Amino acid sequence: MSPGDIVSAVLLPLGAAFCAVGALGVLRFPDLLTRLHAATKPQTIGLVLVLAGVAPQAGSVTAATPLLLVAVFQLITAPVAAQTIGGAAYRAGAVDPGHLVLDETAGD
Amino acid sequence: MNAALRRTGSRLGMAGWLLAVWLLLWGRIDALTVIGGVIAVVLAYAVSRLPVVPLAARVRPVRLAEAALEFAWDLVASSIVIGWHALRAPRRIQGAIIEVDARSRSEIILLAVTTSISLRPGTLLVDLDWDRSILRIHAMPVRSPREAGAARDGVLGTERRLMRALVTPDDTRPEER
Amino acid sequence: MSVVYAVTMALLGAAVLMTAARLVQGPSTFDRIMAVDVLSVLLVCGIAVHAAVWGEPAHAAILVVIALLGFVGSVTAARLAAQREAGG
Numbered sequence: 001m002s003p004g005d006i007v008s009a010v011l012l013p014l015g016a017a018f019c020a021v022g023a024l025g026v027l028r029f030p031d032l033l034t035r036l037h038a039a040t041k042p043q044t045i046g047l048v049l050v051l052a053g054v055a056p057q058a059g060s061v062t063a064a065t066p067l068l069l070v071a072v073f074q075l076i077t078a079p080v081a082a083q084t085i086g087g088a089a090y091r092a093g094a095v096d097p098g099h100l101v102l103d104e105t106a107g108d
Numbered sequence: 109m110n111a112a113l114r115r116t117g118s119r120l121g122m123a124g125w126l127l128a129v130w131l132l133l134w135g136r137i138d139a140l141t142v143i144g145g146v147i148a149v150v151l152a153y154a155v156s157r158l159p160v161v162p163l164a165a166r167v168r169p170v171r172l173a174e175a176a177l178e179f180a181w182d183l184v185a186s187s188i189v190i191g192w193h194a195l196r197a198p199r200r201i202q203g204a205i206i207e208v209d210a211r212s213r214s215e216i217i218l219l220a221v222t223t224s225i226s227l228r229p230g231t232l233l234v235d236l237d238w239d240r241s242i243l244r245i246h247a248m249p250v251r252s253p254r255e256a257g258a259a260r261d262g263v264l265g266t267e268r269r270l271m272r273a274l275v276t277p278d279d280t281r282p283e284e285r
Numbered sequence: 286m287s288v289v290y291a292v293t294m295a296l297l298g299a300a301v302l303m304t305a306a307r308l309v310q311g312p313s314t315f316d317r318i319m320a321v322d323v324l325s326v327l328l329v330c331g332i333a334v335h336a337a338v339w340g341e342p343a344h345a346a347i348l349v350v351i352a353l354l355g356f357v358g359s360v361t362a363a364r365l366a367a368q369r370e371a372g373g
Contacts, residue, residue: 001286005286008286008289008337009286009289012289012290012292012293012334012337013289013292013293013296015293015330016292016293016294016296016297016300016330016334017296018187018191019296019297019300019326019327019330020296020297020299020300020303021187021190021191021194021195022187022190022191022194022300022323023299023300023301023303023304023323023327024191024194024195024303025190025191025193025194026303026304026307026319026320026323027303027304027306027307028194028199029193029194029201030199030201031203032313032315032316032319033203033232033234033246033248034201034203034248035307035316035319036232036246036319037190037230037232037246037248038190038194039319039320039322039323040226040227040232041183041186041187041190041227042187042190042191043323043326043327044183044187044227044326045183045184045187046187046326046330047326047329047330050293050330050333050334051333053293053334053337054333054334054336054337057337057340058336058337058345059340062136063345065132066132066133066345066346066348066349067333067345067348068132069129069132069133069349070329070333070345070348070349070352073349073352073353073356074326074329074352075227076223077352077353077356078226078227078326079222079223079224079226079227079233080223080226080356080360081322081356081359081360081363082226082232082233083222083226083232083233083234084359084360084363084364085315085318085319085322085359085363086232086233086234086246087233087234087235087236088315088363088364088366088367089234089313089315089363089367090205090234090235090244090246091235091367092315092366092367095205095234100202100203100204100205101202101203101204101250101251101252101253101256102204102205102206102250102253102256103204103205104204104205104206104207104244133346133349
């Protein structure tokens with residue numbers, strides 16, 4: 001195994017494991033906002049790790065650079081998507097107050 | 109004049125980023141892709157009138173690297189924390205919606221703060237009041253008001269670090285509250 | 286390396302199944318939008334790994350397109366769903 005293969009052998013399963021744990025959270029967390037946490041963070045780190053694991057297998061630097069682009073897009077877009085979905089659900093009243101110990105906006 | 113200069117700088121920065129994306133997509137840099145990219149960026153500006161991105165007046169590189177490192181660590185830590193709860197006792201998890209009074213009035217700082225808190229351990233932006241700089245954040249896991257306070261301190265700490273890294277004209281006015 | 290790819294794909298496959306279960310369950314439209322968003326990320330992961338297995342660098346452009354489409358799709362869907370819920 002070359003050094004690149006070792007990097008891939010570590011990063012690919014690790015990234016996929018983050019994705020799987022995040023998906024578990026998406027399935028099992030009790031309300032929309034907590035599920036949204038699980039949908040954003042583990043998926044983002046998982047994708048970045050998988051892309052980093054794929055990069056050594058790409059064969060050349062020019063073939064690997066678009067992977068960097070995908071990672072950067074994911075880092076920029078994941079929080080925006082989560083905020084849009086979370087904000088839309090919150091304003092539409094789709095958030096279940098039963099799962100909140102504290103809501104400082106409830107008095108508004 | 110200063111504002112016009114900043115607007116031009118911000119446009120050029122955006123155009124540079126678009127050109128970089130174009131070149132990354134092609135995966136090579138030669139005369140053809142660079143010229144094609146410049147034409148594509150100019151066309152994109154002409155057609156869409158891209159918005160002016162707010163710009164920091166001054167960047168402190170070491171502070172910015174610190175903030176970036178902290179962000180990378182937060183991203184890993186948040187995934188592990190959320191993953192741990194997903195594996196352990198997902199049904200009992202509870203959260204809270206807290207309001208955080210941001211000190212900064214600058215768009216770029218608030219943008220960086222919101223992006224970073226949405227990827228931090230257990231915080232997620234649900235609403236943002238631009239006029240009053242109030243962030244409404246869902247935090248998890250939060251079991252008591254004291255833990256909600258800890259989440260608020262974490263957000264304010266991130267903002268403080270980012271304000272140290274990026275100096276913006278909106279926050280350096282003397283009449284700043 | 287084939288073991289590594291098999292493990293990676295198995296984990297990603299399990300993630301797809303769990304997310305798909307959430308997509309079917311809902312209960313709200315926002316849950317479903319979120320599930321589709323996660324699926325698009327998992328799809329990008331899967332294609333990237335597949336590209337590594339077969340040594341196909343040309344897939345990289347497809348990844349960029351899927352990543353952006355997934356994002357634009359989720360944001361648009363969330364806005365529409367919010368409008369619909371607000372309008373009754």
